[in-house]
Structure formats: C-alpha cells, structure tokens
Amino acid sequence: MNVIDIIGQIGRRSDGDCYLGVVGPVRVGKSTFIKRFMELVVLPNIHDEDLKKRTFDELPQSGQGKTITTGEPKFVPSKAIPLEIEEGYSVNVRLIDCVGYLVDDAKGYMEDGKMRLVKTPWFSESIPFDEAAKIGTEKVIKEHSTIGIMVTCDGSFGEINRDSFVPAEEKVVAELKSTGKPFVIVLNSSTVGAKESNDLREELEKKYEVPVLLVDVENLSEDKAMEILQRGIEEFPITSIALALPTWVNNLADDHYIKTSLNKTIEEKMQQAYKIKDVNDLLPSLQENEYVSSVSLTDVDLASGVVTITIDIKDELYDKIVKELVGCEINDRDQLIKVLTEFSEAKKQFDVLGGALKMCEATGYGFSTAGVTNYDIKKPEVFKSGNRYGIKVSADAPTYHIIKVSTTTKFEPILGSKEQAEYFLKSLEEAYEKNPNELLECELFGQKIKDIIGGGIAGKLTILPEPIKVKLQNIIKTISNKGKTNLIAFVF
Structure with missing residues (x-):
C-alpha cells in the first residue's frame, strides 16, 4: 500500500474528497508541511503539465525567524486536483493553510500598535488576526476538511521556545475536538532522533489522546506522509462490526442465547471502541464471553469503517446445542440416522401445515392444502351446455383448516x-x-x-x-x- 492508496481510501470514506485542513500555532511549519506534501504526493501524480505548473506556483512559501508569513487562509491549490487512484476512480485533493494561533515572541501580527487585520474567504471585511485564526480553524475543519492535521513544534528550530507554543496548541486541540472531525498532530522537530523529542511526543499523545507523529517537516518523506494519512483515517469512527462465526452458529435462530450473548457483548464494547484505532481493544473483551474460545481481527476496511472479527466458539458447545435442538443425545451413527429420519418425517408434515399454523396464530384461522401427489384426479368427461359441449376435469384435494379457540x-x-x-x-x-x-x-x-x-x-x-x-x-x-x-x- 502506498500514499495514493491511502488517499483513495479516504476518498471512498468521504464521497471522493481528500481535503486536509492544516492548523496550529504560528511559526511551527504549517506552510512548509503543505509545500512538502504537495511536492511529494500531489505534484508527481498530476499528468497535465500546465496544471502541474499552475499548482506549483500556488504553493505557500516558508519563512524564517519570528515573523509570521501566513496572513490569511489559503486553499492549496485554489481548485481541488483530481488524482486518479485507479482506472475510473479519482479523488479530489486539496490542502488548506490556516492562519495560525498567536504565540508569545512571534512578530508580524501588529500594525501601528493594533492587531493586524486580515482577509478571509468567509467575510467581506477584514477581521483581526487572532479572530481569523479561531474562526478559520473552526470553519476549515468543520466545513472544508476530511481530516485535520495540527502542526506544532518542540522548539528545536527557529527562535521561539517550546513553552511559548503550549497555550496556542491547547486552544487549537480544544477547537479541533469540538468539531468532532478526525485529526492527528504532527510534532515538527529538527531532532527526531533525540530522546527529549520522543518523550515529548509520548507526553502529547497521552495529554491530547490523539495520534502524535514526530516529523522533520523540512525533510518530510513519502513514507512519513503516508503514515500521517494512515493514522488520520484510523481516527474515523467504526461504522459497523461484522462477526465471522462458525457456520453452524450462523444457522441458529437470531434469538438463540449464544447469538444474543455475543451481540450484547459487542454492543457494550462498541461504546468503548468508537474509532477504528480502538478496534484491537475489543478483542480481549470478546474473549471474556463465556461461549468464546478465540477471537481474531480478520479485516479492517478503512474505506467503509467496517470491522470484521472472527470468533470461534468452544467445541463442547456443538454437542450441547445439538442435544438441545433434537431433545436427546446423539452418540453414534445409528442414533443420528434415527433422529434425522424422525425429523425428516416431521418436516414433511410441517411443510403441509406450517403455513396454516402461522396464519392461525396471526388471525385465529388458517388453512393449507396438501401437495399435488395427494390430489385425487377424476377421469375427464364430456358435458353438454345448451347446444355446446365442453370437457370437465375435476379433482378432490385434502385441505386442512385450523381454528384457534x-x-x-x-x-x-x-x-x-x-x-x-x-x-x-x-x-x-x-x-x-x-x-x-x-x-x-x-x-x-x-x-x-x-x-x-x-x-x-x-x-x-x-x-x-x-x-x-x-x-x-x-x-x-x-x-x-x-x-x-x-x-x-x-x-x-
């Protein structure tokens, strides 16, 4: 599986769109991330050279130091690019570069002692920089994004230390969680191999309860871009859980106590396993069911959100269920043939009367007819009607009438x-x-x-x-x- 396959799965989950809303504090590398992602993933898959050139010209520019460079939200590219995933199927791809949340020590958001005014696609008039960051983040994630990507940093590059980013970072995460959309955090670092940076990644993942990936955004690789999208799609909710049970269990009635018990366990645990990434947490819980011998995760369809779990039932239950169904133990072949013969005979009778019984239960009166083999066909004869003649064919057929009293x-x-x-x-x-x-x-x-x-x-x-x-x-x-x-x- 490559990054294009992941984009295809995201597109199938969201009506053919893969829109990535890139948000976070200012001066953490959001524009750099978008530029590198477009260069790695999108541009190589655009086959129209003119379109590729126009798209390249729209890429955001990165800045250095403390000065803010992104002064207004920007769609990159301005019009979504259809990437062909496979023959006959394309996904529209676009990234959105948001105005960052302000941090201490940043420069470029004040003009003449007042908050700088910036333009946004959502208002005709300019609004203050800090409002643009908050409103833009909400609108981009809620209305324009399939997956949110929050970029923050560990302070290992630039001129702003880590502590200055924390308040803005917390505000962005709170805003993202309020939208209910899936999102991941990219922790931008120039020292991805350092213990301090990896410890911070673990700390943030525990703090915010979302995936945090430690990335050198300046040197973003295709594998890392794929991992970011993979972790993002795992934040989508599970739509349903399909149980792959032994075939003999599938043939039991839906209200049989084994099926009822399994469904109850699934319903209880679904409250805990809301996202695709949580599906592995279901397995130990299902294993605790009194009828289950083993549980395994068979398939996770990221495109649809359907999870398939294979459940094996304890072997001794088979004989127990057979005994309950037939009303006696079956210890050898002779006994099996005897029981099957009796049941076959009973089924033939029920096939005749079953419909009448169901009708009787519903209305108080039911009827049915025996099969064709029970018809008593009379010999055809000629009859006269006025000056004309015809043929009469008659038959007697047993019918069964059942009355509920x-x-x-x-x-x-x-x-x-x-x-x-x-x-x-x-x-x-x-x-x-x-x-x-x-x-x-x-x-x-x-x-x-x-x-x-x-x-x-x-x-x-x-x-x-x-x-x-x-x-x-x-x-x-x-x-x-x-x-x-x-x-x-x-x-x-």
Whole structure:
C-alpha cells in the first residue's frame, strides 16, 4: 500500500474528497508541511503539465525567524486536483493553510500598535488576526476538511521556545475536538532522533489522546506522509462490526442465547471502541464471553469503517446445542440416522401445515392444502351446455383448516377455613407477581397447578362428541366448495 492508496481510501470514506485542513500555532511549519506534501504526493501524480505548473506556483512559501508569513487562509491549490487512484476512480485533493494561533515572541501580527487585520474567504471585511485564526480553524475543519492535521513544534528550530507554543496548541486541540472531525498532530522537530523529542511526543499523545507523529517537516518523506494519512483515517469512527462465526452458529435462530450473548457483548464494547484505532481493544473483551474460545481481527476496511472479527466458539458447545435442538443425545451413527429420519418425517408434515399454523396464530384461522401427489384426479368427461359441449376435469384435494379457540378451565378447591384460603391465596399471589408462569409451578394437594389446568383443558377437548366434529367438518366443506358466505349456527 502506498500514499495514493491511502488517499483513495479516504476518498471512498468521504464521497471522493481528500481535503486536509492544516492548523496550529504560528511559526511551527504549517506552510512548509503543505509545500512538502504537495511536492511529494500531489505534484508527481498530476499528468497535465500546465496544471502541474499552475499548482506549483500556488504553493505557500516558508519563512524564517519570528515573523509570521501566513496572513490569511489559503486553499492549496485554489481548485481541488483530481488524482486518479485507479482506472475510473479519482479523488479530489486539496490542502488548506490556516492562519495560525498567536504565540508569545512571534512578530508580524501588529500594525501601528493594533492587531493586524486580515482577509478571509468567509467575510467581506477584514477581521483581526487572532479572530481569523479561531474562526478559520473552526470553519476549515468543520466545513472544508476530511481530516485535520495540527502542526506544532518542540522548539528545536527557529527562535521561539517550546513553552511559548503550549497555550496556542491547547486552544487549537480544544477547537479541533469540538468539531468532532478526525485529526492527528504532527510534532515538527529538527531532532527526531533525540530522546527529549520522543518523550515529548509520548507526553502529547497521552495529554491530547490523539495520534502524535514526530516529523522533520523540512525533510518530510513519502513514507512519513503516508503514515500521517494512515493514522488520520484510523481516527474515523467504526461504522459497523461484522462477526465471522462458525457456520453452524450462523444457522441458529437470531434469538438463540449464544447469538444474543455475543451481540450484547459487542454492543457494550462498541461504546468503548468508537474509532477504528480502538478496534484491537475489543478483542480481549470478546474473549471474556463465556461461549468464546478465540477471537481474531480478520479485516479492517478503512474505506467503509467496517470491522470484521472472527470468533470461534468452544467445541463442547456443538454437542450441547445439538442435544438441545433434537431433545436427546446423539452418540453414534445409528442414533443420528434415527433422529434425522424422525425429523425428516416431521418436516414433511410441517411443510403441509406450517403455513396454516402461522396464519392461525396471526388471525385465529388458517388453512393449507396438501401437495399435488395427494390430489385425487377424476377421469375427464364430456358435458353438454345448451347446444355446446365442453370437457370437465375435476379433482378432490385434502385441505386442512385450523381454528384457534380459547378454551377456559377453572380449578376451585375447597381448602377449609377462611384463614387457610387466604394463606394459600397470599402465596399464590406472591408467585404470580414475580412471574405469572411461576404460579403454574406451585403445588396444591401434591399436584402442580400447570398439570391440573392442563388436565382440565384436555378434558374439555376430549368430550367433544364425534357427531359435532363431523358436522363442523361438513360446514367447512360446504362453505369452501359452494362458495357460501353466510352461516347461521344454533348451539344448545
């Protein structure tokens, strides 16, 4: 992967644009960074020589000493350059050079004892230098940038010491964080190999909680430019997490306790792993799930923000789940074939009745027909209609009608005194308030209430007389075959 590939990923994440807002205190090397980045990354990939020359002429100039050289925000180049990433896909690239936040000891921001006025693209009139820095930083990052790059320095070059940059640096970071846009910090240093500079980098990274890269901006390399963009895109938020689970787990119902547990863990940890760079922090947390044997990061799609995590489930769970699904243990092939045969037969029956059951649950009445193999086809015959003749083909097909009926049963035992009845009532009410289903597990006279109620309902169903069943069947048959829509019933 090279720097152009990274720009392509940023473009895919932001509708084809890669706009880098370069902000920070004055006299830290912002203009130098933009100039070097353009020379390394953008100019070599512009194939139109006239456009390349115009773009080169627009590059900012670097200054020396304490005098401020950037007096107004500047888009570099003034019009975004489309860089071809691959055939048929280009990304618009542009950098924005912001007015820097003022620091002590800097020169060039006062005129006749007053704050220097500068022009900006956002106001028709000139505004004070310090306002231009604050407003420009906010607008550039919030409205014009894909990624923010804050440049600061360690005081190893120039005539301004490190302490003078700190207040302005803190203000810029606070402003950047308030926008919610991803950004990184470039710590400009002429002594990148020095321990003091590396210690400062670590200190700033801990202080600001964003990536800090120690860079000699004057000698910026393509690899370092790529690293800056790479760290920047890792500051984008994770859009979603895809779990790669064993195929047998994928086939479980969505509300199965294993899937529910994994999803709950992911949702909890997503609150902590907001950015792409934080994704590795998810892995140890997922490993703690009671059903997980191992976790690995399979893929991070920087362009879309989708993270793929592969999760392996403990081996012993497979046999446990199979037992729960089929209702018995399977210890050998004979038992497996027996269970599969029973389930195959049950599936054939459910394929006929399943639709009717679902319809019945939804509306109270459901119906379905048997397959073509169950049709009783009659012999075709000729029939006469007036002076004309036709062919009649008829068939009988079994249809299944399912009606959901609410069957009520009561259990009214005589317990003795009022005090005894109230005592039992209180214990039953306590169980009911916890969970109505707990009431069914309570016992009276050595029997669970669920068995008593179940027996009462079964008793009502078994006493339905056969003639009544036949009559109901004939009623449905007549209505279905003759298309009758009116029904009068007398029940006595």
